Structures are given as structure tokens and as C-alpha cells.
Amino acid sequence: MKDIDQHGQINDGYGKRFLLGPMYMLMDDLEGALQHFEWYEEQLGIEGECFQLMCWTLAMLRSGNEDEAKDLLRKTMLTNLYQIPRLLGIPIIPHPIWHSSNKQELDHLEYVPSELYDLWTDDELKWAEDMWESEGIKAIRDECIEIQRQLIDLPPSPERTAAVDRLSELYDCPL
Numbered sequence: 001m002k003d004i005d006q007h008g009q010i011n012d013g014y015g016k017r018f019l020l021g022p023m024y025m026l027m028d029d030l031e032g033a034l035q036h037f038e039w040y041e042e043q044l045g046i047e048g049e050c051f052q053l054m055c056w057t058l059a060m061l062r063s064g065n066e067d068e069a070k071d072l073l074r075k076t077m078l079t080n081l082y083q084i085p086r087l088l089g090i091p092i093i094p095h096p097i098w099h100s101s102n103k104q105e106l107d108h109l110e111y112v113p114s115e116l117y118d119l120w121t122d123d124e125l126k127w128a129e130d131m132w133e134s135e136g137i138k139a140i141r142d143e144c145i146e147i148q149r150q151l152i153d154l155p156p157s158p159e160r161t162a163a164v165d166r167l168s169e170l171y172d173c174p175l
Contacts, residue, residue: 017040017044018048018049018051018052019052020036020040021033021036021037021040021052021055021056021059022051022052022055022116024036025055025058025059025116025119026115026116026119030059030062030063033055033056033059034059034063037056037059046072046075047075047079047171048079049079049103050076050079050080050083050103050108050109050112051083051111051112051113051116053072053075053076053079053083054076054083054084054087054116055116055119056072056076057069057072057073057076057128058119058120058124060072061124061127062124069127070131073128073131073132073137074137074140074171075171077132077137077140077141078140078144078167078170078171079103079104080103080104080105080108080109081095081104081141081144081145082094082106082109083109083112084128084132085132086109086112086117087117087120087125087128088125088128088129088132092106094106095145095148095149096149096152097145097148097149097151097152098148098149098151098152099148100164100167140170140173143166143170144167144170147163147166147167148167150163151163151164
């Protein structure tokens, strides 16, 4: 890739790297989406935009890789706590919590095309709902919300550093 050759990293300015996988899904090209997500993970890891991770979850689910889909659903949730409720059509209650980025805020979902939600079949939505309500996901979600609530008033300190580190661990902890 030109950016990597010239700059040693991907620098696409407005985030087109996040759009490719979802665009493949919109074209009903699961194989193309899977190839893109594989490339993305090799180049950039799994962190990304909430809508991208939601589509990645769906691609893994459709490819029969349910364990990877579960992991990606957790990462989608932790990237934006409001993304999965929006997908499931359940009431969204804004949390009075610290957000490390505007991408974690409820308003960020305004930028997610509705067509990406429409990709999910009733069976896939049922799977996502079952996961959302599972004890493992609920425990991670509750801990995340509690830590982010504490971070509102926690000044720079070793305690704050430990709390932020724990949030990072939640992103990679098993269900």
C-alpha cells in the first residue's frame, strides 16, 4: 500500500479504511469483506469504528466463526456503548460517563448509515440480542460503565492510570 511504503503507516485522512469492509457487506460480498477484514487486522489490529466492528461481527457470524463474532461484538460494544442497543432497537439510555473520544458518544451514531443496520437478519439480530443479554457481556458492560463513571472526577493519578488500563484490558478479555 502506498501510504505504508511512503510513510510507514496508513494515513487516509478521513477514515476510508473503516468503510471498505462495510461496503463489501452492503454489496453482499462476504468473501470480499472477509479478505478486507483480514488485511485490516494484519495492518492495524482490531480497533476501529463502531460501525465497522459491527459489520465485522456480522461477517464473522455469517462465515460460521461464532467465537470471533462474539469477540468482535464485545469490541463493538466497548468502542461505543450505544451501538448494539441501536442495532437491536432497544431504548438507549445515555450514560453519565467519561468518554475518551467523541466516537464513544451517543451522537457519533448519527454518522452510521442506516443501511448497515438493515444488513442484519432477524436470526442474526436474535443472536446479537442473546449475546447482549448474556452474563459475560453484561459483566463487561457494567464494569466498563462503572470505570468510565469513576473517570469523570478522577484526577491524573496512579489510580486513574490503573482504571484506564483496566478499560483496555476489557477490550481484550475473554467472554
